[in-house]
Every structure is written in C-alpha cells, then in structure tokens.
Amino acid sequence: MAHDAQLTCPLCGEVHRPVSLRPGERASCTRCGTVLAKGRRLGPEAPLVFCVTGLILAVPACLLPFITAGKLGDVRVSTLFTGVGALFDHGMRAVAMLVMLCGAFLPIALLGALALLKAPERIRAQVASAGILSRTAEAFEHWAIPEVQVLAVLVALTKLGSVIEVTIGAGFWCYCAMALSLLLAQRSFDYESLASRPGGANAAPRP
Numbered sequence: 001m002a003h004d005a006q007l008t009c010p011l012c013g014e015v016h017r018p019v020s021l022r023p024g025e026r027a028s029c030t031r032c033g034t035v036l037a038k039g040r041r042l043g044p045e046a047p048l049v050f051c052v053t054g055l056i057l058a059v060p061a062c063l064l065p066f067i068t069a070g071k072l073g074d075v076r077v078s079t080l081f082t083g084v085g086a087l088f089d090h091g092m093r094a095v096a097m098l099v100m101l102c103g104a105f106l107p108i109a110l111l112g113a114l115a116l117l118k119a120p121e122r123i124r125a126q127v128a129s130a131g132i133l134s135r136t137a138e139a140f141e142h143w144a145i146p147e148v149q150v151l152a153v154l155v156a157l158t159k160l161g162s163v164i165e166v167t168i169g170a171g172f173w174c175y176c177a178m179a180l181s182l183l184l185a186q187r188s189f190d191y192e193s194l195a196s197r198p199g200g201a202n203a204a205p206r207p
C-alpha cells in the first residue's frame with residue numbers, strides 16, 4: 001500500500017498520517033509524545049518576505065555611514081567595513097576576516113540562500129537544488145551572527161560616548177533591521193519540510 005506523505009517520529013519511529021494544523025497548534029507523537037510539527041502563525045510566504053526585506057536593507061547597511069565620531073571639528077565617518085579595514089591594517093587579519101564573514105558576508109549569503117529556497121521552483125532550479133541550498137543555509141546559520149556586530153557597536157557607543165561626540169548613522173539602523181529580518185526569516189523557516197517531509201511544513205501527524 002502506497003503512502004505518499006507519511007511522517008515518522010524521529011525518536012520512536014512511529015508512523016503517522018499528515019494533517020493540516022491551525023496556527024499555534026502542535027502535533028505530538030502518539031506513542032512517545034515528541035512534538036513533531038507546529039502550526040505556523042505566519043503565512044507560508046513569510047520567510048521569503050523577511051529574506052527579501054533583509055536583502056534590500058543590506059544595500060544601505062553596507063553603503064551608508066554606521067557611526068560618525070568626532071571632536072573639535074575632526075569628524076570620522078565609519079561604515080560597516082571600516083572596522084574590518086582597521087583590524088586588517090593593524091595586523092589582525094584573522095579577526096578581520098572573521099568579522100567580515102560572520103557580520104557581513106554570511107548573513108547576506110544566508111538571506112540569499114533562504115530566499116532561493118522559498119523562491120518559485122523555476123527560479124530556484126536555475127541556481128541549485130533545494131537539497132544543496134538547504135544544507136548550505138544550515139551551515140551558514142552557525143556563523144551568520146549579525147547581532148554580535150550590533151552588540152559591538154552599542155558597546156563602543158557607550159564607551160566612546162563620554163569621550164567624543166558620537167552619532168549613529170542610517171547604515172547602522174538598516175543593519176539592525178537587516179539582522180531582525182534574518183532572525184524572523186530563520187524563525188519562520190521550516191527546513192524539514194524542504195529536506196525530508198513530502199507532506200510540507202503544515203503537515204502534521206495523526207494517529
């Protein structure tokens with residue numbers, strides 16, 4: 001007998017038939033109680049919307065000033081990559097590369113990979129298979145940490161604020177919004193539905 005959309009509990013192996021879940025509902029394994037699926041509160045296109053928003057915000061985040069700092073007329077404007085350049089010039093090349101990767105390149109690449117995963121099939125097929133994109137996104141997730149960059153800037157502001165005049169630029173706010181978009185995209189994304197579950201993200205088991 002053919003089963004097109006069986007769901008198997010990863011803990012005990014019990015097989016369930018998928019059903020649709022309403023927002024906020026959970027489906028648990030009938031044998032061991034493991035939560036197998038959750039009903040999404042946002043629509044199925046929410047991850048793509050967050051990813052595209054994040055990618056759009058990445059452009060001004062990379063180009064516009066992050067911080068303007070100065071004292072007695074000597075004003076310096078810093079962008080997202082100014083700190084990377086300074087670290088590189090001072091011989092801390094490994095740290096500079098790490099900051100560049102984790103704070104800029106990988107968050108943007110992760111947004112792109114997630115956007116492609118949720119893009120229409122005809123667009124995604126021209127770039128890579130869903131499996132490759134899914135594995136790439138999961139690998140990037142561990143190293144894409146824009147929130148650390150935000151935290152570093154806020155710490156620098158509190159340290160420098162009492163010494164020199166510091167102004168937050170539009171680039172920093174765009175970067176914060178991009179980081180938030182990435183966070184929301186990750187929270188609303190369902191990797192398993194792409195990688196292994198033919199029933200889809202809202203498929204849920206039933207005894």
Ligand SMILES: [Zn+2]
Nearest residue numbers: 009012029032
């Ligand atoms: Zn189970």
